[in-house]
Amino acid sequence: MKYKFMRFPEGKTKAVTFSYDDNGMSDIRMREVFDKYGLKGTFNVMSYSIGVEGRPSTDNLKEAIANGHEIALHGAHHAALGNLRPIDGIKEVLECRQVVENALGRIVRGYAYSDSGIGKMLNGASYSDIKQYLSDLDIAYARAISGDNDRFLIPSDWHAWMPTAHHTNPGIMKMIEKFVSMDVNKCYCGERQPRLFFVWGHSFEFDNNNNWELLDEICEGLSGHEDTWYASNIDIYDYATAYDRLVWSVDNKRVYNPSLMPVWFDVDGKLYCVKSGETLEL
Numbered sequence: 606m607k608y609k610f611m612r613f614p615e616g617k618t619k620a621v622t623f624s625y626d627d628n629g630m631s632d633i634r635m636r637e638v639f640d641k642y643g644l645k646g647t648f649n650v651m652s653y654s655i656g657v658e659g660r661p662s663t664d665n666l667k668e669a670i671a672n673g674h675e676i677a678l679h680g681a682h683h684a685a686l687g688n689l690r691p692i693d694g695i696k697e698v699l700e701c702r703q704v705v706e707n708a709l710g711r712i713v714r715g716y717a718y719s720d721s722g723i724g725k726m727l728n729g730a731s732y733s734d735i736k737q738y739l740s741d742l743d744i745a746y747a748r749a750i751s752g753d754n755d756r757f758l759i760p761s762d763w764h765a766w767m768p769t770a771h772h773t774n775p776g777i778m779k780m781i782e783k784f785v786s787m788d789v790n791k792c793y794c795g796e797r798q799p800r801l802f803f804v805w806g807h808s809f810e811f812d813n814n815n816n817w818e819l820l821d822e823i824c825e826g827l828s829g830h831e832d833t834w835y836a837s838n839i840d841i842y843d844y845a846t847a848y849d850r851l852v853w854s855v856d857n858k859r860v861y862n863p864s865l866m867p868v869w870f871d872v873d874g875k876l877y878c879v880k881s882g883e884t885l886e887l
């Protein structure tokens with residue numbers, strides 16, 4: 606065995622996901638657009654915006670989940686964790702998680718940093734402390750910002766998950782073109798890792814800029830491709846984690862899947878699937 610790469614469900618080589626912040630009413634319109642194109646998004650909500658007039662109702666958020674979207678956390682007060690002492694950062698995340706979980710009646714583990722996030726550190730905050738308390742609070746991943754690039758990589762640090770681009774990035778349509786035209790299985794043999802396209806922003810920006818047709822363009826470009834998995838942020842985290850937790854023999858000829866989902870991978874150009882609980886002989 607020389608090269609081994611994760612593949613998404615059904616052996617797909619690429620995935621597309623979205624992350625939209627602040628729980629505004631235009632999220633409802635955005636979710637309708639995603640549903641029309643068969644796309645899945647993650648919507649990040651502050652706890653103070655739950656059950657409040659002028660915001661999507663709790664029933665609407667539950668409906669979004671039923672349609673395959675994720676509702677994730679965006680802080681109790683929309684505060685930048687990089688500006689808070691650890692004790693205040695812990696309260697910011699924990700309070701949000703408690704309120705949102707109770708409102709939705711489910712476990713919520715996704716987070717998107719608010720405000721300047723981890724972009725600058727004040728008041729004795731440090732990234733290592735933030736990562737530590739997010740892990741202690743069972744936050745699976747935290748989406749950061751300002752990392753726009755067209756490498757389409759799965760994050761190596763889930764608590765500093767940089768999206769591909771904000772939807773206003775002037776190069777976004779070119780990046781989409783590059784992404785959809787890429788045939789991962791035909792890349793150089795050492796470069797056949799799975800690829801991810803991750804768009805973020807705020808749905809109210811489409812109202813403010815009066816350019817909802819841009820969302821249609823983005824969705825049209827990214828949707829409907831057979832080699833692509835359309836998933837929420839937590840779907841991608843859960844799947845990639847299941848892959849990372851496969852148990853391999855020393856000679857890599859035997860693999861055990863302790864997770865509850867089937868996992869696909871490619872070894873030297875050959876596609877395999879190891880089912881939940883199965884030990885597969887390669």
Ligand SMILES: [Zn+2]
Nearest residue numbers: 626627719720
């Ligand atoms: Zn925000």
